[in-house]
Amino acid sequence: MRKALYLLLFVALTALSSCGSDDSIEPTGVNEIIVDELAYNLVSANGSGITGTATLTRDSNDNTTILIELNNTNTEEHPAYVRLNSAAEGGPILITLEPCTCAVSTTVVTQLNDGTPIDFDKLLNLDGHVSIQDSPDNPDLVVAIADIGTNAN
Template identity: 45%
Template sequence: MYTLSSVSNSKITGKVTFKKNEDGSTTVLLEINGSSKDVHPAFIYFNNAETGGEIAITLEPIDCDCESSSTIVTTLDDGTPISYEQLLKFDGHLKIHQNEDHLEIVITQGNIGTNAN
């Protein structure tokens, strides 16, 4: 489990949980608190949050006021396989954005894998 911190005074926090599935895939569960009713796109990026990087994995967006989403991950967006163990050691961070029209606005983020403290 990794903590997601508020960005841009959004007052939205949350957590991301990685769960190993029997078939070797990973379920990525996003849970946030205090969001609007927007559909919030979510991505795992390369590098740490401070450095920034390109999108590595597109996650299911957080829809409606449910404040959660679940994605089964087996590969990076470029098709490179990634296991649960590799994801736990991944050099990355996660960002959740305001909505599709405002991807430049990040509402919550956190470092994952080797970048988590």
């Protein structure tokens, strides 16, 4: 019984400590090297105070990854999307990203939600923006945003 209690405690502590920050971008496979990278600054929206970066990478196997790293937030989940148009215009969701959990999201991107293929170069030429939402319970409130592709300055 005592061993089971210690095992349960170990598992709980491991789960709680898994929200650490990793400052490096990891390739998506064993022998891959990042060959292109472009970071966009996420700015706070609607008084949230949440900022961060959205980093697009291409690795040596031509995989495209979008890494979201948030600042000034806790471990709560924030849905994340690539949307059409500039941040000022707003627009429909093009790509549903992995939610930001523990302030980080990593998504390998190969296609839009409708199945249209997309890669690093097409993202750089996209009329789009990244939006971070408040929570799954409040998905209409944008808390951080960044213009990407042709909208970025």
